[in-house]
Amino acid sequence: MPNAVPALRSVAALPQPYLLFLGDTTEAGYAKTAFGLRDWAGGRCVGEYACADATVTTGLPFLSPAQARLAGARAMVIGVANPGGRIPAAWLPLLVEALQAGLDLIGGMHARLSAIESLRNVALAHGRRLIDVREPPADLPVASGRKRSGRRLLTVGTDCALGKKYTALALAREFRARGIDADFRASGQTGILIAGQGIPMDAVVADFAAGAAETLSPDADPAHWDLIEGQGSLSHPAYAGVSLALLHGSQPDVVVVCHEYGRERVLGHPDYLLPSLEETIDLVLRLGARTNPAIRCAGISLNTGKLEEAEALRAMGEIAARLGLPAADPIRGGDAFARLVDSCLA
Amino acid sequence: MPNAVPALRSVAALPQPYLLFLGDTTEAGYAKTAFGLRDWAGGRCVGEYACADATVTTGLPFLSPAQARLAGARAMVIGVANPGGRIPAAWLPLLVEALQAGLDLIGGMHARLSAIESLRNVALAHGRRLIDVREPPADLPVASGRKRSGRRLLTVGTDCALGKKYTALALAREFRARGIDADFRASGQTGILIAGQGIPMDAVVADFAAGAAETLSPDADPAHWDLIEGQGSLSHPAYAGVSLALLHGSQPDVVVVCHEYGRERVLGHPDYLLPSLEETIDLVLRLGARTNPAIRCAGISLNTGKLEEAEALRAMGEIAARLGLPAADPIRGGDAFARLVDSCLA
Numbered sequence: 264m265p266n267a268v269p270a271l272r273s274v275a276a277l278p279q280p281y282l283l284f285l286g287d288t289t290e291a292g293y294a295k296t297a298f299g300l301r302d303w304a305g306g307r308c309v310g311e312y313a314c315a316d317a318t319v320t321t322g323l324p325f326l327s328p329a330q331a332r333l334a335g336a337r338a339m340v341i342g343v344a345n346p347g348g349r350i351p352a353a354w355l356p357l358l359v360e361a362l363q364a365g366l367d368l369i370g371g372m373h374a375r376l377s378a379i380e381s382l383r384n385v386a387l388a389h390g391r392r393l394i395d396v397r398e399p400p401a402d403l404p405v406a407s408g409r410k411r412s413g414r415r416l417l418t419v420g421t422d423c424a425l426g427k428k429y430t431a432l433a434l435a436r437e438f439r440a441r442g443i444d445a446d447f448r449a450s451g452q453t454g455i456l457i458a459g460q461g462i463p464m465d466a467v468v469a470d471f472a473a474g475a476a477e478t479l480s481p482d483a484d485p486a487h488w489d490l491i492e493g494q495g496s497l498s499h500p501a502y503a504g505v506s507l508a509l510l511h512g513s514q515p516d517v518v519v520v521c522h523e524y525g526r527e528r529v530l531g532h533p534d535y536l537l538p539s540l541e542e543t544i545d546l547v548l549r550l551g552a553r554t555n556p557a558i559r560c561a562g563i564s565l566n567t568g569k570l571e572e573a574e575a576l577r578a579m580g581e582i583a584a585r586l587g588l589p590a591a592d593p594i595r596g597g598d599a600f601a602r603l604v605d606s607c608l609a
Numbered sequence: 610m611p612n613a614v615p616a617l618r619s620v621a622a623l624p625q626p627y628l629l630f631l632g633d634t635t636e637a638g639y640a641k642t643a644f645g646l647r648d649w650a651g652g653r654c655v656g657e658y659a660c661a662d663a664t665v666t667t668g669l670p671f672l673s674p675a676q677a678r679l680a681g682a683r684a685m686v687i688g689v690a691n692p693g694g695r696i697p698a699a700w701l702p703l704l705v706e707a708l709q710a711g712l713d714l715i716g717g718m719h720a721r722l723s724a725i726e727s728l729r730n731v732a733l734a735h736g737r738r739l740i741d742v743r744e745p746p747a748d749l750p751v752a753s754g755r756k757r758s759g760r761r762l763l764t765v766g767t768d769c770a771l772g773k774k775y776t777a778l779a780l781a782r783e784f785r786a787r788g789i790d791a792d793f794r795a796s797g798q799t800g801i802l803i804a805g806q807g808i809p810m811d812a813v814v815a816d817f818a819a820g821a822a823e824t825l826s827p828d829a830d831p832a833h834w835d836l837i838e839g840q841g842s843l844s845h846p847a848y849a850g851v852s853l854a855l856l857h858g859s860q861p862d863v864v865v866v867c868h869e870y871g872r873e874r875v876l877g878h879p880d881y882l883l884p885s886l887e888e889t890i891d892l893v894l895r896l897g898a899r900t901n902p903a904i905r906c907a908g909i910s911l912n913t914g915k916l917e918e919a920e921a922l923r924a925m926g927e928i929a930a931r932l933g934l935p936a937a938d939p940i941r942g943g944d945a946f947a948r949l950v951d952s953c954l955a
Contacts, residue, residue, distance in 0.1 A: 408846030408878050442687040469851045500754030500900050503857055505815045507843075508850030529866045532754050533900075549892075553881075554846050 277394060278337035279304075282328060283321060285313035286354050288343045294319045296371060296453050302460045303432050303457045308502025309334040312343075312361075314353055319343075320405040326502045328357075328364035338367040338394070340378075340456055346424065348373035359385050371452035396455045399467045399475065406512050409553055413483030416607060417515035418493040418564065421537045424532055425523040426593070428454050430564040434519070435490040436602045445488040448479050450509060454492045454514035464494050464505055472505060476512025476566050491515065497546050498538040499529060507550060514555040517607050518547050523566040524578045540586060541548040561606040562589035562594035620804045623740060624683035624713050628674060629667060631659035632700050632932040634689045642664045642717060642799050649778050649803045651921050655680040657688075658707075660699055662789045665689075674703075674710035684713040684740070686802055687722075694861025705731050713738040717798035744888035745821065747815045752819035752858050754900055759829030762953060763861035764839040764910065765893050767883045769848065769876055771869040772838040772939070774800050776910040779939035781866070783838040783950045791834040794825050796855060800838045810840050810851055818851060822858025837861065844884040845875060853896060863892050863953050869912040870924045886932060907952040908935035 265291060281304070292297075300308055310326035313319075321342075328339060339361040345351070350372065358376075362385045370376045376393040378588045386393050388558055408526070416434065418427040431447055432454075438445035447454070449461030468477045480489040482534040491513050495502030520543050529535040530566075544560045551558040563582055565577035575592060579599050583590040589597035589606045627650070629643045637644075645716040646654055649669045654670035659665075674685060691697070696704075696718065700829075704714055704722075708731045716722045723729060724919040732739050762780065764773040777793055778800075784791035793800070793805030797925050813821045826835040837859050841848030875881040881913045884892070897904040909928055913921035921938060925945050929936040935952045937945035 267840050354819075382954045406847035408875075408881055465814075467815050467820045468811075469813050469815045469854065470848065472813040497896075500857055501752035501819050502816065502855030503896075503899070504850040504852075505820045506850075507853045508815065511846055511849055530755075535754055549845075550849075553844055553849070563780075591803055 269330070270446075271378060277369060277396070277456070278435050279447075279459050280307045280336050282310050282326060282331035282336045282339040282361070283308055283323065283342040283371070284361070284368060285311055285317050285319055285321070285411060286341070286343045286345070286355070286433050287314040287317050287351065288345070289318045289468045290317075290421055291319050293345055293378055294343045296340075296344060296456060298319050298341065299453050300373040300456055302343060302450050304459075307459070308414055309336045312339065312357065328361040328366050332365045332580050336366060338369050341368070341370040350374050350376070350379065355381060358382060362389050362391045363385050363391070366389070367394060369394045369396060370454065371396045375468070395451045397460050397466050399463055400478070403467060403471040403478060404474040405471060406477050410555070411477070411482045411514065411607040412485055413480075413487045413489065414490060415480055415489045415513055415563075416519065417491045417510060417513045418521050419506070419510065420496050421498070421520040421540065421543050422496050422523070422526060423499065425567040426521045426564055429583070430521050430593050431490045432457065433600075434564045434604065434607065437600070438488055438490065438608075441489060441530055441604070443608070444484065444486060445490055448489050448491040449481065450476075450492045450494050464509055464570045469504065469508075472508030473512035476509045480513055482544070486548070493521070496543075497550065498533055499542065500535055509521060510547065510551050511554045515558055516549060517554060517559060518551065519564050519603070519607065520544055520547065521566070523568075523570065524575075538574060540582065544586070557559040558589065561609070562591070562603045564603070567592045567595065621628075622717060623742070623802070623803050623927050624657050624738070626653045626682050627715070628677035628682045628685040628707070628712060629654055629657040629669065629688040630685050630703070630707070631657055631663050631665055631667070632687070632689045632691070633660040633663050633697065635662075635664045637665050639691055640667070640689045642686075642802060643667050645799050646686065646688060646802055649860065650805070653805070655682045656661050658685065658703065660703060674712050675706040678711045682712060684715050687714070687716045687718060690718055696720050696722070696725065700894055701725075701727060704728060704791050708732050708735050711734065711735070711737070713740060713801065715740045717740060717742045717802055717816045719743070732937055742798045743812050745809055746824070749813060749824060749916070750820040751817060751819040756901070757823070757826070757828045758831055758876045760831075761825075761826055761835045761836065761859055762836045762863040762865065762907075763839060763856065763859045763860045763866050765844050765856070765864050765889070766839055766867040767844070767846065767886065767889050768842050768869070768872060769839060771872065772867045772910055772912040776865060776867050776939050777836045777838045778803065779946070780950065783946070784834055784836065784954075789834060789954070790830065790832060791836055794835045794837040796822075796825065797840045802926060807838075810823065815850065815854075818854030818873070819858035822855045826859055839867070843887075843896065846881055846887070847927070856893065856897050857900045861897060861904055862901060863905060863907045865907055865910050865953065866890055866893065866951070867910040867912070870916060886928065890932070906934065907955070908937070908949045910949070911936050911938050913938045913941065
């Protein structure tokens with residue numbers, strides 16, 4: 264996705280293109296960030312780099328930091344997350360090499376690059392930056408509630424980790440394919456690395472969370488669309504506050520409700536049943552109307568990753584018929600997804 | 610109110626009794642914190658201290674820090690907030706004097722005591738603490754959603770700044786007067802100074818806000834009541850996320866809806882009409898049922914401070930009749946307040 268994002272107040276753009284760093288990773292599951300960047304920001308990734316014992320690859324060319332710099336790279340991104348979110352000592356010489364080659368370092372892990380003294384010293388000596396995307400901007404305002412110009416879509420969900428980021432990215436790509444001026448607005452660390460900018464909503468102080476959402480999708484041309492990555496769920500026992508602040512601050516004209524077919528309980532909170540799609544739509548529209556009375560639900564983004572094609576089509580058809588709204592899996596695309604996009608733009 | 614609060618996980622108790630510091634204040638309106646402490650924690654305030662040119666007084670004995678220390682004081686509290694929340698240079702010699710006399714310093718202003726180098730040095734030299742109550746605990750968990758033992762009441766509101774803290778304090782006092790084991794749980798800086806402990810919800814990182822609320826009212830004896838100070842409003846364009854996190858994490862059995870009679874628009878957001886009491890009750894019960902399906906509304910706490918007594922009684926009667934719930938002004942007390950407390954305990 265080409266990056267044609269206007270400058271955001273308080274939201275610095277990340278240095279790009281990227282060199283993707285895979286560490287010493289041998290488990291593909293730990294390299295989701297690198298794969299996400301390859302899939303959604305491939306045009307802004309010049310290659311990959313890794314320790315000698317890494318076995319995971321994105322399929323991009325293997326380049327040393329110096330080669331990557333010559334190919335135009337401006338930063339090396341830590342594209343893997345090992346359990347615990349720590350930065351192993353074995354990575355440090357390669358991180359130092361990148362700084363010495365003229366690349367900034369970007370991390371999205373819990374452990375902050377800027378907390379490692381040796382990296383700080385090398386970065387200082389070479390005039391390079393250590394950028395932790397989980398660090399929110401320092402000057403976020405309290406939300407004003409003022410209506411902004413331009414159009415906005417927010418992906419919301421019945422739970423965490425079921426496709427809100429992917430849906431917003433897929434919708435942004437399809438909007439642009441139809442010639443519409445549209446930007447993906449990232450609210451979590453992987454999304455921020457893909458978009459090159461954004462605000463990590465989960466790290467913002469609670470009083471400024473709705474203000475952060477306002478900052479994330481500023482005034483725009485009346486025909487412009489922001490496709491905003493949702494977080495959590497209004498029914499989540501831990502994260503509903505973040506979801507509500509994001510909903511109020513985003514002032515969406517349109518929401519798309521994301522759900523994983525067959526998921527019945529909140530991830531990590533098995534005592535909590537997932538709300539129904541009907542209940543989720545009703546709650547989102549009721550609460551969202553507070554800052555945008557014209558809010559509407561355009562349809563359902565259904566994660567059917569665990570189903571066969573025929574089952575997936577049947578599931579989408581059944582939900583679409585029940586709700587009277589389009590239901591599509593953005594990964595499968597097809598006519599159903601086209602109808603969902605039509606409904607967003609209606 | 611005597612402090613019989615059991616130790617809270619992660620929530621340190623403040624050193625008490627207090628000496629109240631009034632700075633160089635000549636406007637009573639700036640000394641709300643000192644007056645609140647006198648009114649609600651008078652038994653834990655040994656006296657007041659101020660610059661020579663201050664004219665505001667709480668009526669408590671004027672004591673030097675050394676005299677206060679002899680009278681049992683363990684900390685001097687900054688009881689005034691001047692516009693901008695700064696600490697003027699004229700206060701510094703008196704703050705230093707308190708540290709030298711063996712008192713800790715406690716502040717609730719935006720400006721942090723610990724950011725002032727001269728105070729840090731004196732505190733270090735004398736083994737004293739600089740305590741900023743707007744600093745949340747460092748080890749707050751993500752909310753679990755697990756049902757906790759004991760009973761809980763949360764004050765909620767149609768807006769900010771209309772009596773949620775005062776209502777929770779008045780209910781805690783009345784519960785105790787009736788022989789019920791009850792604690793006020795503070796979620797804002799003035800409440801924290803009054804209770805001697807608590808968590809400043811407005812300063813917690815969004816992902817941990819519901820977890821902070823769970824920490825604030827831990828498991829307790831089945832007959833014990835926590836009376837939890839509410840924040841913001843579920844309909845507030847900037848703070849609804851904080852309110853929802855506090856509602857979900859508090860898991861209240863009972864809510865009391867606080868409203869200022871005659872207020873029609875959100876404070877500081879004049880484009881936003883206040884929600885009706887009916888709408889507020891409906892929304893609170895619907896959202897609160899997610900973590901406590903047995904939640905109920907016991908009645909309305911009506912701030913009638915701008916009305917004459919006869920008007921106030923008529924307003925309370927009218928609202929009580931309309932909603933079929935008790936409506937009372939805790940400041941006026943009387944039969945109406947007794948009925949509200951009866952309803953909370955029903």
